[in-house]
Amino acid sequence: MEITRHSEEIQDEVLEVLWTSLEEGGRESIPVDEILIIGLSGPPAEAVENLKKRGLVQVEDNEVHLTDTGFEEARMTIRRHRLSERLFADIFDIVEDEVENVACRFEHMLIKPNLEGKICELLGHPKTCPHDRPIPIGECCHKADTAVDQAVVPMSRLRPGEAGIIAYIHSGDSEKLKKLMAMGILPGEEVDLERRFPSFVFNVGYSRYAVDEGMASAIFVRRQDIAGE
Amino acid sequence: MIKNEFKHHEYTGCRGHHSGKRGSRLFSLIPKLHRHDRHGGFQEEGVDGSDDRNSILMVGSPNVGKSALFNQLTGTYATVSNYPGTTVALAVGRMKLAGREYEVVDTPGMYTLLSITDEERVTRKILLEGGYDVILHVIDAKNLGRMLTFTLQLIEAGLPVILVLNIMDEAIGAGLDIDTETLSRRLGIPVVPTISISGKGVKELKKEIARYTHNGMTLQVDYGVVIERAVRELAELMPAAALTSRSEALLVLQEDRDMLGVVTSLQSDKAQEVFELVNSLKRKLENPVNYYLAMGRQRRSEQLLGGIIKRRDITAKNIREKIDKLLISPLTGVPILVLVLYFGFYKFVGVFGAGTVVDFLEGHLFETYLTPFINDMTRKVIPWTVLQDLIAFDYGILTLGVRYAVAIVLPIVGAFFLVFSVVEDSGYLPRLSLLIDRIFKKIGLSGRAVIPMTLGFGCGTMATMVTRTLESKRERMIATVLLALAIPCSAQLGVIFALTAQKPGVLVTWIGVTLFIFLLIGYLTARLLPGEEPQFFMELPPLRMPTLANIWVKTATRMQWYFREILPLFLLASVIIWAGKLTGLFDLALWLLEFPTKAIGLPAEAAQALLYGFFRRDYGAAGLYDLQQGGLLTGNELAVAAITLTLFLPCIAQFLVMMKERGKKTAIVIAAFVFPFAFLVGGIVHFLLRSLGINLQ
Numbered sequence: 001m002e003i004t005r006h007s008e009e010i011q012d013e014v015l016e017v018l019w020t021s022l023e024e025g026g027r028e029s030i031p032v033d034e035i036l037i038i039g040l041s042g043p044p045a046e047a048v049e050n051l052k053k054r055g056l057v058q059v060e061d062n063e064v065h066l067t068d069t070g071f072e073e074a075r076m077t078i079r080r081h082r083l084s085e086r087l088f089a090d091i092f093d094i095v096e097d098e099v100e101n102v103a104c105r106f107e108h109m110l111i112k113p114n115l116e117g118k119i120c121e122l123l124g125h126p127k128t129c130p131h132d133r134p135i136p137i138g139e140c141c142h143k144a145d146t147a148v149d150q151a152v153v154p155m156s157r158l159r160p161g162e163a164g165i166i167a168y169i170h171s172g173d174s175e176k177l178k179k180l181m182a183m184g185i186l187p188g189e190e191v192d193l194e195r196r197f198p199s200f201v202f203n204v205g206y207s208r209y210a211v212d213e214g215m216a217s218a219i220f221v222r223r224q225d226i227a228g229e
Numbered sequence: 230m231i232k233n234e235f236k237h238h239e240y241t242g243c244r245g246h247h248s249g250k251r252g253s254r255l256f257s258l259i260p261k262l263h264r265h266d267r268h269g270g271f272q273e274e275g276v277d278g279s280d281d282r283n284s285i286l287m288v289g290s291p292n293v294g295k296s297a298l299f300n301q302l303t304g305t306y307a308t309v310s311n312y313p314g315t316t317v318a319l320a321v322g323r324m325k326l327a328g329r330e331y332e333v334v335d336t337p338g339m340y341t342l343l344s345i346t347d348e349e350r351v352t353r354k355i356l357l358e359g360g361y362d363v364i365l366h367v368i369d370a371k372n373l374g375r376m377l378t379f380t381l382q383l384i385e386a387g388l389p390v391i392l393v394l395n396i397m398d399e400a401i402g403a404g405l406d407i408d409t410e411t412l413s414r415r416l417g418i419p420v421v422p423t424i425s426i427s428g429k430g431v432k433e434l435k436k437e438i439a440r441y442t443h444n445g446m447t448l449q450v451d452y453g454v455v456i457e458r459a460v461r462e463l464a465e466l467m468p469a470a471a472l473t474s475r476s477e478a479l480l481v482l483q484e485d486r487d488m489l490g491v492v493t494s495l496q497s498d499k500a501q502e503v504f505e506l507v508n509s510l511k512r513k514l515e516n517p518v519n520y521y522l523a524m525g526r527q528r529r530s531e532q533l534l535g536g537i538i539k540r541r542d543i544t545a546k547n548i549r550e551k552i553d554k555l556l557i558s559p560l561t562g563v564p565i566l567v568l569v570l571y572f573g574f575y576k577f578v579g580v581f582g583a584g585t586v587v588d589f590l591e592g593h594l595f596e597t598y599l600t601p602f603i604n605d606m607t608r609k610v611i612p613w614t615v616l617q618d619l620i621a622f623d624y625g626i627l628t629l630g631v632r633y634a635v636a637i638v639l640p641i642v643g644a645f646f647l648v649f650s651v652v653e654d655s656g657y658l659p660r661l662s663l664l665i666d667r668i669f670k671k672i673g674l675s676g677r678a679v680i681p682m683t684l685g686f687g688c689g690t691m692a693t694m695v696t697r698t699l700e701s702k703r704e705r706m707i708a709t710v711l712l713a714l715a716i717p718c719s720a721q722l723g724v725i726f727a728l729t730a731q732k733p734g735v736l737v738t739w740i741g742v743t744l745f746i747f748l749l750i751g752y753l754t755a756r757l758l759p760g761e762e763p764q765f766f767m768e769l770p771p772l773r774m775p776t777l778a779n780i781w782v783k784t785a786t787r788m789q790w791y792f793r794e795i796l797p798l799f800l801l802a803s804v805i806i807w808a809g810k811l812t813g814l815f816d817l818a819l820w821l822l823e824f825p826t827k828a829i830g831l832p833a834e835a836a837q838a839l840l841y842g843f844f845r846r847d848y849g850a851a852g853l854y855d856l857q858q859g860g861l862l863t864g865n866e867l868a869v870a871a872i873t874l875t876l877f878l879p880c881i882a883q884f885l886v887m888m889k890e891r892g893k894k895t896a897i898v899i900a901a902f903v904f905p906f907a908f909l910v911g912g913i914v915h916f917l918l919r920s921l922g923i924n925l926q
Binding site: 091092169175176177178179180181182183184186187188189195197198199201204205206207208209210211212214215 | 340341343369371372374375376378400403405515517519520523524527557558559562659662663664665666667670675676762764765766767768769771
C-alpha cells in the first residue's frame with residue numbers, strides 16, 4: 001500500500017516502533033535502519049532527526065532510544081493507536097486484519113484535546129487492544145476508577161445490583177445481535193443486573209433474562225448507580 | 230377429555246433451500262382437515278362463494294400463554310407449560326362461533342418476523358403462505374412495551390391482526406394499568422385483554438373474532454431516509470405474496486434466508502438488481518440493517534404507547550422472588566436440584582413407579598392371574614403350537630409384548646411424565662438451564678439443552694425430536710449423540726433402579742460410569758465437531774404454581790403419545806422375535822451376540838436382553854429385570870449389564886427419529902459408534918472390577 005504520509009505521522013510511527021520493542025523485547029535502543037515503517041522505502045532518517053530536535057529521542061552510534069519525555073510521548077501515541085483499534089473493532093465492526101491499517105490513519109486525529117479521553121470513556125476504559133496488547137492507562141481511566149462514572153461498559157463488567165441504560169449492542173456478531181434484539185434487549189432500555197454467576201441474570205422492563213458471559217459482554221451499558229440520585 | 234380432532238402436525242425440519250414447497254404442504258393439511266370434519270362429511274369448499282371457511286392463526290413470543298389460550302378457544306388440548314418453546318409442532322383445533330366454523334392453529338413461539346431457529350421458521354413459513362382470516366398476536370401484557378414491535382411488523386405486513394394482551398393478571402400484579410381502548414384506536418386494530426389460564430376475556434375475544442373484518446389499514450414505521458429509499462426500490466422488485474411488498478423488502482434487507490430464496494427464484498437480472506440494492510445499502514450503514522429496523526420500530530412503539538401505560542409502585546418483595554433466588558444461586562440451587570432428582574425421580578419414578586406399581590401390575594396381576602389365564606386359553610382355543618407361541622407363552626404378543634408395555638413400562642413412564650409436567654409448569658427448567666449452562670458449555674451444549682436432556686430421561690425418542698429447539702446444527706448433533714448413548718430413558722431408569730434397589734454399590738457404579746461417559750463423550754464430540762461455541766440466552770418466565778388440571782391433561786397427552794408410539798413397537802418386537810425364533814434367525818443373532826456378551830463377563834443369557842434392547846431400550850431393560858429376578862446375575866454382572874444396556878444402541882424408534890432429524894448417514898454413523906462402544910465400556914468396567922477384586926453389592 002503506497003500512502004503519502006505526513007511527517008508527524010511517520011514520527012509517531014517511529015515512536016510506536018521504539019515503544020513496542022521496549023514492551024516486547026525489552027530493547028532500549030534500535031539501529032536506525034532496523035526501524036521499518038509502512039509506506040517508507042528506507043529507514044526513517046528524517047523522522048528520527050525531527051524527533052531528536054523535539055528532544056524525544058537520542059541517537060548514539062546510530063542506535064535510537066527514547067528520552068524521558070519521548071517515553072511519555074510514545075506511551076500516549078501507543079494509547080491513541082490501540083484505542084483506535086478498539087474503536088474500529090468494537091463499534092464499527094472492522095475485521096481484525098484491517099483494524100491495524102485503519103487505526104494507523106485514525107489515531108492521528110485523536111491528538112485534538114481530550115478526544116482520546118472521550119473515546120476511552122465511550123469504550124469503557126478498555127485495558128487491551130484487539131490484539132490483546134495492553135493499552136497504556138490515561139488520566140480518564142484513573143478518574144473512572146475512583147469516581148462513580150457514567151462510562152459505557154459491557155454488562156459483563158457490572159456488579160450485581162448495578163443498573164444502567166443500554167448504550168449499544170456490540171455488533172461484531174450479527175447473530176448475537178439479532179437474538180438479543182429479538183428478545184427486546186435494545187439500546188435505550190433500562191437494565192439492572194441481578195447476578196453474574198452461574199449465568200448473568202438481568203431485568204429489562206418486566207422481563208428477566210439469563211445469558212452467558214459472551215452475550216453479556218456484547219451488551220454495552222451506560223452505568224448508573226441503582227441507588228444513585 | 231382429549232378430542233380426536235386435535236392433531237399435532239409434525240414439522241420435519243426444513244433446513245434446505247427449497248423453502249416454499251414444504252411450507253405449503255404443511256399448511257395445506259389444515260384446510261383438508263377442516264373439509265373432512267365440518268359437517269360430518271365431505272363438502273366442496275366455498276361453493277356459493279360465501280366465506281364460511283375461516284382460519285385463525287395464533288402467533289407470539291414463547292411463553293406468553295398461546296397454548297393455554299388455544300385450549301380456551303377450541304376446548305382441545307395443546308401442551309401448556311411454563312417453558313419457552315414448548316410448541317415445536319403446530320396444533321390445530323376447531324371452534325364454533327356465531328354459527329361459523331373456525332380452524333385455530335397454534336404456532337411455535339417467535340419474537341419477530343425475522344426467524345432465527347428452525348421452530349420459528351415453521352411459523353414464519355405459514356405467515357408467508359397466507360390464507361388465514363385472523364391472526365391473533367398474543368403477548369404478555371406486562372411486556373407490551375417490548376412486544377408491540379412485533380405487532381407493528383405484522384400490521385406493517387398488511388396482515389389481519391388482533392392484539393391479545395394476555396396474562397393480564399401478572400400485569401396488574403406488577404402495578405400496570407393499560408388503556409386498551411386508546412391503544413386499539415392508535416393501532417387501528419382490535420386489542421383484547423385476557424387471562425388465558427382462567428379464561429377471563431376469552432368471551433370478548435371471541436366476539437372480536439366473530440365481527441372482525443380486515444380494514445386493510447396499515448401502519449407504517451419510518452426507518453429513516455436511507456433505508457426507506459432502499460425499501461421503496463426493492464418493494465417494486467418483489468413478487469406478489471401474502472405479505473405486503475414493503476415488508477417483503479424489509480425481510481430481504483435483513484437477508485432473511487427464506488426471502489432470499491424467493492429472490493433467487495426471480496428472473497436472474499431482477500435477482501441481480503435485488504442483491505446489488507441490498508449490498509449497496511449495507512455499505513452505507515455502520516450496523517447490520519436489522520439494528521436500524523429494530524430501533525425504528527422501538528421508537529414508533531414508544532410513540533404509540535405514550536400515555537397508555539400507567540404504573541403504580543409495587544415495592545413489596547414477595548415469596549416468589551425469594552424462592553427464585555434460592556433456585557438460581559449455585560449454593561442453594563444445586564442442593565435443590567439434588568432434592569428434586571432424589572424425590573421426584575428416584576423416589577417417585579424409581580421406587581414408587583418402577584417398584585410398587587410395577588410389582589403390583591407385573592408381579593401380581595400378570596404373573597398370578599392374566600398370564601396363566603392367557604396361556605391356558607390359548608392352549609385350548611388354538612390347536613397349532615406355532616400360533617400359540619405367537620400369542621402366549623414366553624415370547625407371545627400378549628404375554629410378552631403387552632405385559633412389558635402395560636405392566637412394566639407404562640407405570641414408569643407415566644410417573645416420569647407426571648413429575649416432568651410439575652417441574653415444567655413451575656418454571657423450574659429455565660432456572661436449571663442458567664444454573665447448568667457453564668457445565669454444559671464444557672460439553673459443547675448451552676443451558677438450553679437442559680430441556681431435551683431432561684426429557685431424555687423420560688423418552689429418548691421424544692427428546693431427540695425436541696433437540697430442534699437448539700440453535701446450531703452442532704448443538705443438535707451433540708445432543709443427539711448424548712441422548713443415543715448416555716441418557717437412559719425412564720423405562721430403563723425405572724428398571725435399573727428396581728434392579729439395584731438392594732445393591733447400592735451397583736447403583737453408584739452405574740451412575741458414576743454413565744455420568745463419566747456422558748461428560749467424556751460430550752467433551753470429545755464438542756472438540757471434534759467444527760463450529761462455534763453455543764450461546765446461551767433465555768427469557769426467564771416467572772415462577773408459577775402448577776395447576777392440577779393442567780398437569781393431569783399434560784401427563785395424559787404425553788402418555789397417549791408414548792403409548793401410540795410404543796405399543797405397536799412392542800407388538801412388532803414380539804412378532805419379530807417369534808418369526809426370528811421360527812426361522813432360526815433369532816437364535817443365530819443371539820449366538821452371535823453371545824460372544825461380546827461373554828467377552829464382557831456376562832452370562833450368555835444376557836445377550837437376549839441386549840437383543841431385545843435393539844427393538845426398544847426399555848424392552849431390553851425389562852428383559853434384564855427378568856434375568857435378575859431369576860437370580861442369574863451377580864452384583865458385578867448386573868453393573869456391567871446395566872451400563873452396557875444404557876449405552877447400547879438406542880431403541881429402534883429413537884433411531885428412526887435420529888434418521889429423520891439428523892439424516893440417514895449421520896444416524897448410521899452414530900449407531901455404528903454406539904454399538905461397539907457400549908461393549909467396550911462394559912468390558913473395561915468388567916475388567917477393572919475383576920482386577921481390583923471388587924465385588925459390588
